[in-house]
Amino acid sequence: MTSVYVDDEERAHAFYTDVLGFETRTRIDLGGALFITVGAPGQDVELLLEPGDSPIARQYTRGLREAGLPCIVFGVDDLRAEYERLRGLGVVFPQEPTEQGPILTAVLDDTVGNLVQLAQPLG
Template sequence: MRINLTSVFVDDQDKALRFYTEILGFVKKTEFPVGEHRWLTVVSPEEPDGVELVLEPDEHPATRPFKEALVADGMPFTSFAVADVHAEFDRLKGLGVTFTQEPLSMGPMTTAVLDDTCGNLIQIASM
């Protein structure tokens, strides 16, 4: 058994695709229509056959209150691994990304938390 897909709920699939590809650096893997939306996934360019991130519309009635509660509490929805949090923080800040937590060292791990512009806080982390 292995993890194949994981999702992040987004308020706008087009905006999310731009942010996750043009800013974060993922690449689009799959896109096809599903009703009024699309099945839309991105992957790491380092692992094109790895875990796919579904950019899933947040239209289920429970989704938006859930996302809002996480953001209000400052909790990231998910975490992405990076080689160097400080370098990635600097790169993303230079692209205009808003961070709610600057790089923070916690023993062997360093994290930072960014706003994905689609209603989520996302953690970046390195060991």
């Protein structure tokens, strides 16, 4: 399991499942807080949608965003097709598909405070 800080757990859950296509693995109401994990179908790794309201989390996510750095990278089989699918759903891409040596990358805004990179090996 790995985590990503998010501004709003409910919006993050909707984005990562309804838009990116992840599946809900865990959803527990802890009495005012939520513990939500999602994962790509067929993959064992889970992504914890971590509340980003602590001073450390806010500083970390703000620093990454100001530097234009993604908080996480997801591999995809066909980046250009995924880019078109996601754009059709209204996803904003600060970086369109770009060849970077042996990989093709794109960066999207996850709507909850983060930049996320998609990557596809070329060749």
